[in-house]
Amino acid sequence: MADFATTTPLPAAHPHPHPGPGPAGLAQGAAPFAERHIGPRPEEQAKMLALLGYAGLDELTEAAVPATIRMTERLALPPARSEAEVTAELRDLAARNRVLRPMIGLGYYGTHTPAVIRRGVLENPAWYTAYTPYQPEISQGRLEALLNFQTMVADLTALPTANASLLDEGSAAAEAMTLARRSAANKAPVFLVDADIFPQTLAVLQTRAEPLGIELLAVDLGTRELPETDFFGVLAQYPGASGAVRDLGWLAERAHERGALLAVAADLLALTLLRAPGQFGADIAVGTTQRFGVPLGFGGPHAAYIAVRSGLTRSLPGRLVGVSQDADGAPALRLALQTREQHIRREKATSNICTAQVLLAVMAAMYAVYHGPQGLSAIARRAHRHAAVLAAGLREHGYRVAHEAFFDTITVHAPGRAAELWHAARLAGVNIRLSGADTVAISCDETTTWSDLQALWLAFGVEGAQAHLLDEATPDALPAALERTGAFLTHPVFHRYRSETAMLRYLRRLGDRDVALDRSMIPLGSCTMKLNATTQMEPVSWPEFADIHPFAPLEQAGGYLTLIGQLERWLAEVTGYDRVSVQPNAGSQGELAGLLAVRAYHRAQGQGQRDVCLIPSSAHGTNAASAVLAGMRVVVVGCRENGDVDVDELREKLAEHRDRLAVLMVTYPSTHGVFEEQITDVCAAVHEAGGQVYVDGANLNALVGLAKPGRFGADVSHLNLHKTFCIPHGGGGPGVGPVAVRAHLAPFLPNHPLHPVAGPQRTAPPAVGPVAAAPWGSAGILPIPWAYIRLMGAEGLKRATQVAVLAANYVAARLSPHYPVLYTGPGGLVAHECILDLREITRRSGITVEDVAKRLIDYGFHAPTMSFPVPGTLMVEPTESEERAELDRFCDAMIAIRGEIEQVASGAWDAQDNVLRQAPHTAASIAGPWAHPYDRVAAVFPAGAAQAADKYWPPVRRIDGAYGDRNLMCSCPPVSDLAEG
Incomplete structure (x- = not known):
């Protein structure tokens, strides 16, 4: 593996700087971060365990997690540190980055984030802790x-x-x-x-x-x-x-x-x-x-x-x-067109x-709302003027600029001197682009100043040029025939919010319409909506992390490279793999990168015919989609009634496709929320047939510290850092989906042409290539999982997993008398999530999972995952971050809803006009004429009067999806249309 490196070599440094006093480096008197992250207090955990019949977390773990995969050793990670100490470490890493004026271009430019948007969106948990808007009434x-x-x-x-x-x-x-x-x-x-x-x-x-x-x-x-x-x-x-x-x-x-x-x-x-x-x-x-x-x-x-x-x-x-x-x-x-989403098409x-x-x-x-069309045009005009004046100053002193027509970027010919000029610009505090032995390119942007132009002129040996004089004498470099005509951004939303007061209130008004994790529990199965701690989030906005261009010289990014290298090693340790690449910027891209690595490996072994990807019918839909994009043929393997992969059918498929088998993709724990006991046998059978095993890491929140996929038989996984490792979902993005592999697949991880050290150093056989535009993908949010692991340490990570499993089983135990739990493993236990089966309830009452989901809004909750992986079910994942009181509040709501369903099933309530079918209820709906046969108070305060002070009021009633698909409108409608509506 000498031909593989994930980062540039760095000077030796103390692996764990800033040692603090006390056990595990914790500052005296500080509560360990794990105690802040994990919701249920020890005494609450004891009561939850007692309900399940277990004396402790370790006993529950032994009962739930198969012995064949269970770890006995402790994760080899640095000891946990306090929030203050981890912040100090991150400050030290940030200080190793050097921020120069970014004039490299190539699609990445300096920009000013308006402070009201930075604070009101990027740093606001009402926006960054929200989930994908699948429940539109609360989004x-x-x-x-x-x-x-x-x-x-x-x-x-x-x-x-x-x-x-x-x-x-x-x-x-x-x-x-x-x-x-x-x-x-x-x-x-x-x-x-x-x-x-x-x-x-x-x-x-x-x-x-x-x-x-x-x-x-x-x-x-x-x-x-x-x-x-x-x-x-x-x-x-x-x-x-x-x-x-x-x-x-x-x-x-x-x-x-x-x-x-x-x-x-x-x-x-x-x-x-x-x-x-x-x-x-x-x-x-x-x-x-x-x-x-x-x-x-x-x-x-x-x-x-x-x-x-x-x-x-x-x-x-x-x-x-x-x-x-x-x-x-x-x-x-x-x-709109939700069923058209690609992963559903498999x-x-x-x-x-x-x-x-x-x-x-x-x-x-x-940003567009705040600046409006005039403001955006002014910013563009200013960037263009800087580029035009820069070009004029260089031309006056003998440099040839490649193009007469340009917007913000110029290419300058300097035969034999390009590297010299590139270096001189860096010494002047400006990063430009070395685009060949004889040319450099320079891009201007919103942050460019006249001082930057003066610095570049001096670096290029141009003396006496004065920007303001050249500005007056230099025409635009935009061809008149290509100038834009006609109005744009004409909708009132791009003209209404010019003052910071107006913008602040607009952001607050929109945020208040949604249910995010800062308001209540989001019990989505397979999505792991848990605490995104402020200490982890803060460094994202620090200029030393926020303002580095992805193609800046790597000696200016020493802090990033150290952080990335440590994070990749820690993730490898947590998962039991040998190498990790953080380049994939979503779980889907991590899947693709992993499958491309498998494909390239087989080809390197002279077995390019291996193109069959076996996927269980219960798998995440992106698995099949990624396999198709990786050039593979998908063959589906069925599941048994208990949700496990049908091993007998799997063996038949292995025999049928033995010579063409490339890989088996499985999710573990299963998509059904169960630790399948035969996983090691499945892995062994696939390997015996010449294939590789891909374990989808979507459910890693049930494994960290308890089992390692790379040690129980898997060859490759992608990890969802926006799930297990606490990068926030952000309303449906950003995400990071690193790919982790065993040593034999490491040469086929993604690389990058502009920073080759970001991936394998290979020429024969060639590396796969990048799956993302930037060498390390969404590097700007990698301080979040780095901080999470650093704050938790080995024991904290293990405890978080154990409490996640405890919480799921606690919810399953409380709700099973009211809603059948569809799949369980040995001892009737689930993993980190449970599936509630409403199919018989729907048959008896006519009340569907959608009705329950919308009624939960009246109780102040986001719904669990609907009808995945089984139609007519709800999948619940409580995570480790929710306190027992919130878990009980959710369970109480679900039990109360079950009682409401019985009112419909018994005929006491009308089959169509009842609190479930009419949910959610808005303030406007109860303020006007009331024609329903049920009580207004019961409609909007189902949990009782105590709920009134903190009531969440949905802004709209149940949305007609079919109408939207028939009358597709995908941009802001005219105000007149809204008024008519």
């Missing part, structure tokens, strides 16, 4: 923010429909490629790529194209010629990586003549000044919204975008917010995207 605030995002993108690209964000520009370009392939009339497997594309985007395209049999062909669009070969699509960069601004109208015409689609990777800020893709005939536009107030973060997280012309809407990947109406006919928002999927970058999309949208 109207963030759905409106996402509708603002979609409207912003649609307006700026001049394309009618945009989705609610994608992961990054590189993977968005890959989604555009596959969208074009399935939508174009020309079915030739060739995709043309602009030679002036961002290099990281090209690398991601190469990674994604090869398994799908797509040939990428680079074309110089400056020649205005296309190859004679057939092709299904073209991707152009606008402006180009070199800064060139080119007329692409001819390209749209030529592509359409050939039956192909045109996708444009466009800079949104530039589109306030330049003709938009939709105005010159593009079919698809993709890009990033990072420069709309989202910090650089060493590469992420940032919200990418994708927008399409009419006719392609129902092929869009990812999520789409649409306008529907509620039970009273009032306008209401929801995720092996028929065309994308594995099951998430978004909601928190960052909200920030970008609010």
Whole structure:
């Protein structure tokens, strides 16, 4: 494994700086962080255990976790530290990063996050602890923010429909490629790529194209010629990586003549000044919204975008917010076309995207709301003026600037001197881009100042240039024929909130419409909604972490590299694997990276025919979608009545596909929330047949400190840091999905062309390539899981897992007399979640899981996961962070709802007009005329008068999803329409 390195070599340092006094380094008198993170106090745990019949957590663990996988050793992690000490360590790491003026470009730019947005969104738990808006009635605030995002993108690209964000520009370009392939009339497997594309985007395209049999062909669009070969699509960069601004109208015409689609990777800020893709005939536009107030973060997280012309809407990947109406006919928002989500389509999927970058999309949208079209245009004009003046000063002193037309980036010719100038700029405090032996590129942005230009001129040997004089004498470098015409961002939301007071109140008003983890328990099975501690979150905003460009010289990122290296090693120790890559920026991308590693491994072994991926019928839907994108054939294996994988059928499938078997993908504990006892036998059988074992890490919250997938038979897993390791869900993103592998797969982990040390150092056989645009993915939020592990230590992590298992079994025990628990393991125990079976209840009463979910809103709760993995069920995961009082409050609500269901089943309440079918109830609904046969107080205060003071009032009644899908509206509707509604 000498050819593998995840970080650059660093000077030797003390592995655990800032040793504190007292046991395990805890400051005297400080409560260990684990006591803050774990909800139930020891005395509460004892009562919960007594209900289950166990004397202690270890006894429960021995009963629940199969002995064949159970660990006996302690995790080899640094000792737990106090919050103050971990903050000091992070300060030390941050100080090892050096923030220079970021003028590298390539899709990443300096930006000013308005303080009201930073504090009101990024640092506000009402926004960052929310879950994906699958329950739209209690997500109207963030759905409106996402509708603002979609409207912003649609307006700026001049394309009618945009989705609610994608992961990054590189993977968005890959989604555009596959969208074009399935939508174009020309079915030739060739995709043309602009030679002036961002290099990281090209690398991601190469990674994604090869398994799908797509040939990428680079074309110089400056020649205005296309190859004679057939092709299904073209991707152009606008402006180009070199800064060139080119007329692409001819390209749209030529592509359409050939039956192909045109996708444009466009800079949104530039589109306030330049003709938009939709105005010159593009079919698809993709890009990033990072420069709309989202910090650089060493590469992420940032919200990418994708927008399409009419006719392609129902092929869009990812999520789409649409306008529907509620039970009273009032306008209401929801995720449109939900069943179209790619992971639900499983092996028929065309994308594995099951998430978004909601928190960052909200920030970008609010940046546009705050600045409005005039403000955005002014920011763009200022960035352009700085670039034009910089170019003028260099030209006056003999430098040749490559392009006459540019927006914010110039390429400067300096034969034989490029490296010298690059180094001189760094000494002057500015990072520019070394784009060849004879050229450098420089990008201006919102943060660029006249002083930066003066510093660069001096570094380039230009003396006497005065920015203000050059500004007066220098014309714009934007071609008049390409200047944008027509209004954009015309909706009142982009004009109404100019003062900080107005913006603050708008953010508060939207936040108050939602149920997030700061308000109550979110008992979603398989989603692990638990405490995202403030101490972990704070460093994300520190400039030393927030303001580092992903392609900055690595000696400026020593703190990041140390943190990443430690986190990767700790995650490897926790999971029992040998190597970890944090590059994948979502669980779906971690799955893809792991499967690509398996595919590349088999090919390196001379067994390229191995392309069958076995997946149990209960698996997460992204598993099958990722397998398809990795070039594999999905073969489904059935499950038994108890939810376990049908081992007999598995053995039949292994025998049938023995020569072509690539991998088995399983989730452990199972998607049904059970520790399957035969997992080691399953792994052994797959290995004997020549395959690899992929264990989906979605349910790792039941394993940390108790068992290691890499030691009980798995070869590869992805981990969800936004679940087990406390990165917040952010309303549906950001996430991080690291991929962890055993040593033989390590050479095939993702790499990156711009920072090769981010992955395996291989040439033969070649490495897989990147799955994300940035070398270390969403590095800006990696301080969160680093801090979590550092605060918890080995014993704290184990205790958290044990209490998560305890809480799930406690809820199952309290609710089982009222709702059958569908699957259990030995001793009637579940793992970290339980499935409540409502199918017989529905048959008897007509009350569905959706009715129960909406009625829970009246009790102040977010619903559990509905109808996954089994239709007609609710999957509950309480996590370790909820106190016993909150667990009991949820159980009491579910028991009370069961009583309400019996009122319907017995005929005492009307089958249609009852508190369940009519839920949720708004304040407006009880303030007006009341025609229901049940009491108003019972409708809105089901838990009694004590609930009144803290009552959550949903802003809308139950939303009509079918109406929204029939009348799809995916951008802000005119105010007149809302008034009519």
